[in-house]
Amino acid sequence: MVEGIFVDPQQISDMKRSLGRGLAGWRRRRGLTQDDVARRVHSTRSTVANVESGRQVVDRVFWVQCDSLLQASGELITGYDEYRFLEVRHKEEKAEAARQARWGAVLDHQAIVEASAADRGQDRHTSLVSAVSGPANGLRRDRRSTSSAEVGFPAVMDEVGGLRRSLHEALSMGAVTAAGLDEWERIVAHHGRATRDHSTGTLLREIAGDLGELTELIGRSPSASALRRLTGMAAQMSGLMCLVLCRIDDRTAASQWARTARLAAVEADDPVTRSWVLAQEAHVYYYSADFRETVNLARHAQDVAGPEASVGTVLAAAIEARALAAMGKREETRAALGHAEGLLSRLEGDSLSASAFGYNEAQLRFHEGNAYTRLRVVDAALAAQDRALELCSPGDYTDWALTRLDRAICLTRMGQASDAVESLAETIGSLDGAKRQGIIAERARIALDGLPPTQRSSSTARDLRAALADVR
Structure with a gap:
């Protein structure tokens, strides 16, 4: 006491x-x-x-x-x-x-009962509540006191890492609760849609806050059906955290969340979610330039889902194509893109929504354009980019910006470097500092590095480099 x-x-x-x-x-x-x-x-x-x-x-x-x-x-x-x-x-x-003043005697008695139950092997989940409630509550407390400043993420990264470890431990112990499951599914779906147009700083804070509460719920499950549903949602939310961290190019944290998401999907016995999680993990390896492992994970994602088309299988086929293109494997790239096209044609309903949990033609054309940009097949890349930009919603800034940056690379290869610089300036200038971070900033630097010396030393290019200099 x-x-x-x-x-x-x-x-x-x-x-x-x-x-x-x-x-x-x-x-x-x-x-x-x-x-x-x-x-x-x-x-x-x-x-x-x-x-x-x-x-x-x-x-x-x-x-x-x-x-x-x-x-x-x-x-x-x-x-x-x-x-x-x-x-x-x-x-x-x-x-x-x-707490001790009010509940001390009760809690002391409860601890004795729980210890006795554990000795008899009656309930392997009892201790989970105390294992996860502390870190989760701590995150929510800090979340309320943290402003919405969007420049950098040091204020929350330590807490996010601790939250991941708590959730991972909770999932490993296997205890889950049933409480407001329908409402939680709506919350998860909201976060999936928000990935299309919210800045990464906002996403990181919002997803982390709700994951804190979900972690608490995972400690108090009375039924197997509730366990399965909530663990599936934990897999989805952990996969979203992997996606956001990948966007800001924090590969270590993204990989850790991918492993936790994979564990949750296995525990939920949900091959569709598992396929989607593996596809998200493949992205981490792609942006780490480990293209062989990207292909391995993408193919595994397609295998675990079985013969049915799903968001995970289409996404995995598309990321496989991008990795194969980075390896210079032209025919295999085309085959993977064709496979993604076929899988996409079989999706319907919410699977086609503008969400991290959906996949539609706009996303496929972005991935196709990136693959052909990697292969230096300029005509095919430009055609895919035109269609991607036509279909891309105005708020979907990540795919929009990356498509335009690929287009600038293609323009340079066509000998239209001045147009490329103009396109780069327009693209980066339209994004605030928070939205330039991570993979967008890295792609912009690649496009700038590919310019011929005259354009690379122009005042516009120098201004762009200056604008990206302090961007993570």
């Missing part, structure tokens, strides 16, 4: 004021006003003023940006991290003290 609160609230207030004084000191040292700082870190003058006076702390993204802007050598970030650690610890101690 907790005997008292170990973190002094006054200590937290003192740290807030110290943080603010540190920011003000570095700002003055660099000769900047509060307005200058606010403008450059995408905040407001009143926020900067409140932080400097100790009335406000805001999130870690703000401190990372200020530390970089003011060249504080990590001092501001370290100060924030120490403050946040102390604040979280203080809240946990208060919650634990209140």
Whole structure:
């Protein structure tokens, strides 16, 4: 039992004021006003003023940006991290003290009962609630206190990693609950649609927040049918996390979430979801330039789903074609694209929706255009790109941008480098900083590197490089 609160609230207030004084000191040292700082870190003058006076702390993204802007050598970030650690610890101690005061005797009795049940082998799921509820609750608490700043993701990545480990552990232990299953399926479907037009920063926070709650639910299942449904949803949500992390080019975290998604799909005994998860994992290997493993995973994704066409099998066939094209295997690429075309013709209903859980002609034409761009078959690439851009919805910025960047590469190969530069400038200029990140920024750099020397050294190309210089 907790005997008292170990973190002094006054200590937290003192740290807030110290943080603010540190920011003000570095700002003055660099000769900047509060307005200058606010403008450059995408905040407001009143926020900067409140932080400097100790009335406000805001999130870690703000401190990372200020530390970089003011060249504080990590001092501001370290100060924030120490403050946040102390604040979280203080809240946990208060919650634990209140919980023990109210429920201590009951919980002590419950622990004895659960230990006895475990010794008798009666319920292998009992301990799961305590294993997952802490990290999940911690993520939700931080989620409420984190702003929607979209420049970089350090404020949530550590928590996302911890959440993945908690979910993975929960799934490994096999316990699942039935609670609001229909509503949860609607939530999962919403996140799938949001992947088409939401920025990666927004997606990361929203999916992580709901995964925290789903992780808690997985700890309290009374029925096998509920277990199967919720575990399938966990596979889908973990696959979405893999997709988002792949977009921002965090390959290690994306691979970890792919493994957790695969585990969940196997536990759910759902070959269709398993195929889709494997296709998402194949994307991670594709963007890591491990094309052989991409092909292996893509073919495995098609095999596990059986003879029926599904979103996973079409997506896997398309990513297989892109990897084969990167390996220079022209005939095999065409065969894989033909197979994807045939599978797509057999999809219907929600499987054709504009969602991470759907696949339609717009997506196939994007993948086809990328494959032919890789093969340097310019005419076929341009035809596929034209159709992809015709079908692509205005908000689907990832496929739209990547298609146009492939088109710029093709224009360069056709000797139309000035048109390529103009297309690059229009594409990158239409995206804000949050939407330029990851695989889009990397593809833009490849397109710029492919320009002939004259165009590469033009003022427009230099401006584009500058715009991408600080993009992850």
